[in-house]
Amino acid sequence: LTKTGIRSINNAVDVTNYIMREIGHPSHVFDYDRLNDHTLNIRRSKKGEKITTLDGKEYTLPGNDIVADDGNGTIIDLLGIMGTANSVVVDTTKRIVLFLDNNNHNLLRKTSMNLGIRTEAAVLNEKGVNPDIMLPTLVTGIELLKKHANAKVISPIIDIYPNRIKSKTIKVTKDKIDSVIGIEIPQKTVVDILESLGFGVTVKENEFTVEIFTSRVNDIDIPEDIIEEVARVYGYHKIPNSLPSLTEQANYHQEQNEFYWIQKVKEAFKFWGFTEVYTYSLVTEELFDGPIENALKLKNPLTEDKTYLRNSLVPSVIDVANQSKSNNLQLFEIANVYLKKNKGLPDEVLHLAVVVRKEKASFFDGKGIVESVAKILGITTISFEKKKDGIEGADIILSGKNIGSIEADEDITVEINVQELLKHANSKKIYKEPAKFPPLIEDVRVEVPAHYPFAKIEKALKESSELVHSISLLDVYKNKKTFRIVYLSRTRSLTTGDIQPIRKGIEDILTTQFKATLG
Incomplete structure (x- = not known):
């Protein structure tokens, strides 16, 4: 034992350590005369119960731990992890109980990690020890106690095994083994490999029926697991290191790769002076947006x-900004959000968030960012609608669908559904010949009720005549807006007489449709 790193304690305890190292199943010995009523009651602990382990340390159990008590409620063992001081074998011990257990390995690991008790027994048990080796381990322990401690067996073996592990079979064809590994392996070689690993193998025509032994029923589950066993024993070095031939190879289109577009957007933000941040996907209740009932909560x-x-x-992202002392920040993040579904796993949706904090920041800063991102992605049909929830800002509309929003509060914030945005990304460029004739430019100042968005006004004015080349918002003061109207013909030079009727139509549209006051 000393050569394997375990110090000798006494002959009874040394036997349990020896068989654990030899066979791989932990065991324990109790002082039979120290057990009240000579009873072992296996149960789960209650929160707050206290134990003193055999190394003299006291622990408060978190609850739901697998323990043994003496029938009167006193815990005498933290099963599968470590014994307790009140039942350990001492120099005066005359009668012992050699005890082996096989319990829920997930609960054992949780207890071990919560209490910080990392014994060799805990490490073995939390991985799931094969229960079918318990009886051979017990018999070996009895023989060693007879030999080295002059022990006498004074009771029959008690074996409680209510939920026996059932063996299972997996079928896999020879063709599938060869197809997955990539080379043809002789049938006899496959059988020899599997039988050498302890599997039972029956061959019928081209199909192997493999019986899985109990220690690997949780490990071997599908035909590919059997193929992996064959491949690793046969030798990966014997498998040719060559790529399979391709009959057809699709053309690569970088615009179909979302990472290409995401990288373009990130580079743009870098050149605009923004700082990229990475934040946790898990947040507190305070950082969750909306009713907490809609949140996905982790169990552990x-x-x-x-x-x-x-x-x-x-x-x-705002939380990151609040941790900075600067009042001049431009931050962005591209990451997944998680949307709850009625059943199953949540939807993971890629979003872009932008936070601008600086003096004189306005809604138009956010709007300009969205328009610039859309331009980089080759999207020209993006529009904005006033938010219906009363918050100052706008919803971002693409092909009739709300894909995000801009909010103007203490900070200017933008959040966009990137997945929806990338569906419309386009790298194609259309060349337009420069106009040969000069444009005519007019500025019109009007007072328009605040609930009319610029996008609707722009659309109505552009549709008034084919000579209206572009409409832009030049200045805003309260409800007064200055529009710059560019008139252009590609066939001739325009005169004042050409645009007079168009101007009259524009004024009519502004006063009738949008209740505007000119001047």
């Missing part, structure tokens, strides 16, 4: 501030 969060899967990036 690592910390209290990482409990919910976020459904919006903006709160996380």
